[in-house]
Amino acid sequence: MGNLMRSARRSAGLVAALLVTAAAPxxxxxxxxxxxxxxxxxxxxxxxxxxxxxxxGHLAISPAVAGLLYQMDLRYDAxxxxxxxxxxxxxxxxxxxxxxxxxxxxxxxxxIDETDSDDMGTxxxxxxxxxxxxxxxxxxxxxxxxxxxxxxxxxxxFRTGAxxxxxxxxxxxxxxxxRLELAAGAADFEATGLGNARFDRxxxxxxVGDVRLDFTGDWKESAEGEIRMGLxxxxxxxxxxxxxxxxxxxxxxxxxxxxxxxxSGGYQTPNWETATRRLTLKVRAGxxxxxxxxxx
Amino acid sequence: xxxxxxxxxxxxRVSMITRLHGWMRAASGSVALPRVAATIAAAGLLTIFAFPxxxxxxxxxxxxxxxxxxxxxxxxxxxxxxxxxxxxxxxVARLELDLADxxxxxxxxxxxxxxxxxADRGSYEPGGAFDRAWRELLRSPSVDETAELPxxxxxxxxxxxxxxxxxxxxxxxxxxxxxxxxxxHAAREAPGATATDVSGRVTIVPRAGSIGxxxxxxxxxxxxxSRISGEEFDVDGDFALVVHDDYRIDDATTIDGxxxxxxxxxxxxxxxxxxVLVLGGDLDxxxxxxxxxxxxxxGGDVETTGATVTGEILKLSAVSPDARSGVxxxxxxxxxxxRHDAERNYERRVRSRGFFxxxxxxxxxxxxDLIGTAVWLIALTLVGVVLVYFSPKRLNAxxxxxxxxxxxxxxxxxxxQLLFFPILLLLVVLIVTWLVVPFYLxxxxxxxxxxxxxVARALGEAVVDRRYDLFxxxxxxxxxxxxxxxxxxxxxxxxxxIAAVLELFGGWLGFLRGLTLFVxxxxxxxxxxxxxxxxxxxxxxxxxxxxxxxxxxxxxxxDDLRPDMEQEAQDDATGGADAEGADDDEVENG
Numbered sequence: 001m002g003n004l005m006r007s008a009r010r011s012a013g014l015v016a017a018l019l020v021t022a023a024a025p026x027x028x029x030x031x032x033x034x035x036x037x038x039x040x041x042x043x044x045x046x047x048x049x050x051x052x053x054x055x056x057g058h059l060a061i062s063p064a065v066a067g068l069l070y071q072m073d074l075r076y077d078a079x080x081x082x083x084x085x086x087x088x089x090x091x092x093x094x095x096x097x098x099x100x101x102x103x104x105x106x107x108x109x110x111x112i113d114e115t116d117s118d119d120m121g122t123x124x125x126x127x128x129x130x131x132x133x134x135x136x137x138x139x140x141x142x143x144x145x146x147x148x149x150x151x152x153x154x155x156x157x158f159r160t161g162a163x164x165x166x167x168x169x170x171x172x173x174x175x176x177x178x179r180l181e182l183a184a185g186a187a188d189f190e191a192t193g194l195g196n197a198r199f200d201r202x203x204x205x206x207x208v209g210d211v212r213l214d215f216t217g218d219w220k221e222s223a224e225g226e227i228r229m230g231l232x233x234x235x236x237x238x239x240x241x242x243x244x245x246x247x248x249x250x251x252x253x254x255x256x257x258x259x260x261x262x263x264s265g266g267y268q269t270p271n272w273e274t275a276t277r278r279l280t281l282k283v284r285a286g287x288x289x290x291x292x293x294x295x296x
Numbered sequence: 297x298x299x300x301x302x303x304x305x306x307x308x309r310v311s312m313i314t315r316l317h318g319w320m321r322a323a324s325g326s327v328a329l330p331r332v333a334a335t336i337a338a339a340g341l342l343t344i345f346a347f348p349x350x351x352x353x354x355x356x357x358x359x360x361x362x363x364x365x366x367x368x369x370x371x372x373x374x375x376x377x378x379x380x381x382x383x384x385x386x387x388v389a390r391l392e393l394d395l396a397d398x399x400x401x402x403x404x405x406x407x408x409x410x411x412x413x414x415a416d417r418g419s420y421e422p423g424g425a426f427d428r429a430w431r432e433l434l435r436s437p438s439v440d441e442t443a444e445l446p447x448x449x450x451x452x453x454x455x456x457x458x459x460x461x462x463x464x465x466x467x468x469x470x471x472x473x474x475x476x477x478x479x480x481h482a483a484r485e486a487p488g489a490t491a492t493d494v495s496g497r498v499t500i501v502p503r504a505g506s507i508g509x510x511x512x513x514x515x516x517x518x519x520x521x522s523r524i525s526g527e528e529f530d531v532d533g534d535f536a537l538v539v540h541d542d543y544r545i546d547d548a549t550t551i552d553g554x555x556x557x558x559x560x561x562x563x564x565x566x567x568x569x570x571x572v573l574v575l576g577g578d579l580d581x582x583x584x585x586x587x588x589x590x591x592x593x594x595g596g597d598v599e600t601t602g603a604t605v606t607g608e609i610l611k612l613s614a615v616s617p618d619a620r621s622g623v624x625x626x627x628x629x630x631x632x633x634x635r636h637d638a639e640r641n642y643e644r645r646v647r648s649r650g651f652f653x654x655x656x657x658x659x660x661x662x663x664x665d666l667i668g669t670a671v672w673l674i675a676l677t678l679v680g681v682v683l684v685y686f687s688p689k690r691l692n693a694x695x696x697x698x699x700x701x702x703x704x705x706x707x708x709x710x711x712x713q714l715l716f717f718p719i720l721l722l723l724v725v726l727i728v729t730w731l732v733v734p735f736y737l738x739x740x741x742x743x744x745x746x747x748x749x750x751v752a753r754a755l756g757e758a759v760v761d762r763r764y765d766l767f768x769x770x771x772x773x774x775x776x777x778x779x780x781x782x783x784x785x786x787x788x789x790x791x792x793x794i795a796a797v798l799e800l801f802g803g804w805l806g807f808l809r810g811l812t813l814f815v816x817x818x819x820x821x822x823x824x825x826x827x828x829x830x831x832x833x834x835x836x837x838x839x840x841x842x843x844x845x846x847x848x849x850x851x852x853x854x855d856d857l858r859p860d861m862e863q864e865a866q867d868d869a870t871g872g873a874d875a876e877g878a879d880d881d882e883v884e885n886g
Contacts, residue, residue, distance in 0.1 A: 032614075033614070034612060035613050035614075036610070036612045037609075037610070037611040037612075038608055038609070038610045039608070039609045040605075040607070040608050040609065041604065041605055041606070043604070043605075043606050044606075087608060
């Protein structure tokens with residue numbers, strides 16, 4: 001009888017352990033969704049500095065309606081994150097910062113596939129077209145759609161760990177951008193209309209992935225840039241009306257040089273000498289290939 | 297705004313203050329409320345009940361200045377009851393109180409509505425617990441004792457309004473006003489507060505019976521604030537205006553200070569020189585309105601189109617688990633994004649990812665799949681090893697059957713699979729056979745994987761017999777049952793391994809990979825089916841095919857049978873032996 005009781009207790013304990021083990025993931029999947037909307041009218045702000053550190057979810061940026069300095073609509077799971085938002089002004093400069101704080105300071109995510117799920121947080125940020133803005137975005141893992149056409153961006157810095165990112169400048173930047181800096185870890189990355197960004201200097205750093213950089217747009221000034229690529233395919237698209245010079249480093253990388261002339265230290269388009277606007281790119285690639293396209 | 301509501305007794309209001317103090321203490325005791333909650337507790341809500349409703353309701357807001365605001369007595373006294381009248385009918389239960397100052401107070405439950413001095417103050421369930429308690433009170437002889445009546449009414453505690461009516465609190469509030477003990481307590485709790493904090497303030501008195509709602513809203517406030525800990529609500533000082541009902545600030549009015557909206561709709565045409573805190577209700581800023589501060593909304597609705605707000609407009613609300621964020625920046629932006637997405641999707645269709653662009657993704661997926669296949673190989677081999685170790689003869693018998701007559705075993709296995717559910721249904725329907733159901737399920741659950749292992753064993757043996765160079769190279773051509781099982785699983789899982797390797801090439805060989813996976817799945821199913829059939833034919837390995845194709849109880853070691861089976865195989869190859877014919881003649885010994 002004693003053995004039977006011991007056996008029964010063991011069995012009950014095993015079953016309980018199994019139930020707890022099975023229930024634990026279910027319990028951890030509960031959500032506590034909150035929506036936070038913060039907006040501010042222009043009201044005396046002459047320049048805007050925005051620093052956003054976003055964690056996991058869907059991120060979108062677009063122009064705001066007239067008269068609005070910014071609008072930030074955030075949907076987040078209060079079980080995982082706590083939005084820390086700060087605002088201060090210094091003369092005509094307004095500084096906005098958003099950080100998604102976690103309980104232990106670390107952000108856990110199960111891979112980029114999770115960003116395809118509807119069960120994710122969102123951040124929709126809209127910015128004034130009129131106010132010159134310095135925008136810095138850090139994203140851990142997100143599906144990002146950054147619609148930056150027409151925004152008055154003096155500087156744009158975007159860093160992402162693993163994400164599917166689409167950046168679009170579909171309208172010219174009304175102000176000159178001193179630096180456009182993009183960095184992606186493992187990502188499917190696409191930036192189009194970069195000519196409209198009106199940058200002085202362009203920097204892209206990519207570790208692994210499929211990267212498409214489209215430099216078409218309304219080029220008003222010459223610029224230079226540097227692209228550092230680890231592993232993957234880099235597709236570059238240029239408008240034919242600007243002069244392009246590429247200085248490539250990395251012998252393991254294939255380069256489709258059609259449309260370029262092989263010159264000392266790199267490749268350049270035939271119109272380089274006569275072009276009124278020029279783009280000089282240093283490309284350092286590890287392993288992969290570089291495809292170049294020209295559009296009229 | 298309900299302007300038809302009658303005045304409420306001033307002492308009754310002070311009694312409510314006493315209650316609110318209790319709520320505030322309870323609220324701040326459980327969670328450390330920020331200043332905003334304390335502000336509401338200490339001044340704002342106190343202010344609400346400290347003013348007669350008609351003062352704000354009947355005067356334009358612009359006129360409700362410090363000079364015009366009525367003063368509040370610091371030491372209130374309970375009204376003296378000089379007489380009472382009770383009226384009870386099937387629909388109505390009314391108490392009329394004659395006051396010493398010549399006034400009269402009427403509390404009436406009438407066909408589901410609670411009427412205080414004729415004004416509708418809430419609902420109750422006719423015939424419900426509250427209705428019954430009320431009628432019982434009115435029938436009490438003590439009601440006729442005028443001297444004891446104030447304490448009797450104040451001590452009366454009707455049942456909670458579990459029936460959903462909200463008139464109970466209205467009646468309770470009225471009765472509290474007659475309690476001199478409560479009034480004295482209120483005077484101790486807030487000495488002079490009502491006189492100093494509310495002077496020069498504009499207030500809107502909430503409807504009677506809304507105190508419970510207010511307490512509930514404070515709970516919501518606590519929760520919301522705890523969600524956004526770290527937020528600093530810069531609501532300084534007292535509230536200049538506390539709104540708990542529909543109200544309008546016209547364009548000639550400037551509110552000099554912070555405003556709290558607790559319910560109803562606050563329409564602003566004029567100017568607010570301070571922050572606005574919305575805990576509920578709708579804040580509607582008309583075009584031309586000006587707010588010189590922040591707007592914080594916790595659960596409320598804020599409309600600011602055309603108005604000027606110098607500070608931040610912050611909204612925080614909890615959403616249901618199923619709700620998706622519907623927030624959008626603007627219609628134009630949405631349209632632009634729709635177009636952008638469409639163009640981008642089109643571009644994706646015409647562009648290929650490319651080999652190198654996906655190589656790391658492909659490598660990781662390929663390695664992951666290969667590891668998965670290896671894990672399956674190890675796991676299945678371990679199962680096979682266990683079976684070989686504990687029941688070699690039965691396993692060999694099933695394997696021999698599968699190898700000797702694949703088609704027959706497959707057919708029997710397929711029939712067994714098709715008949716699985718009908719037999720199960722039969723066992724369930726025939727009540728007597730219920731006890732067999734668990735054994736039936738267990739037998740099938742064991743038979744299918746055991747048969748699969750047996751087929752792997754047979755397949756591995758066949759491979760070894762072929763003496764492939766590849767197996768020779770890795771020294772896998774050993775005449776050993778364990779090796780047979782391992783080799784068999786290598787063959788059965790090979791399509792999955794090949795598919796994993798093909799993953800390296802991504803889209804280029806996607807079709808071939810899919811085809812290979814399909815072959816692997818079909819092969820696995822065919823092997824499991826064949827093994828299942830062999831298990832059935834051999835009665836779980838209890839019968840063994842002998843050299844003549846007959847079955848007998850397994851008693852002959854497999855090695856002794858091997859020459860016979862090899863001979864049989866040679867006969868098959870030369871057409872000298874007809875296995876099907878042999879099976880037709882099969883007999884069971886014993």
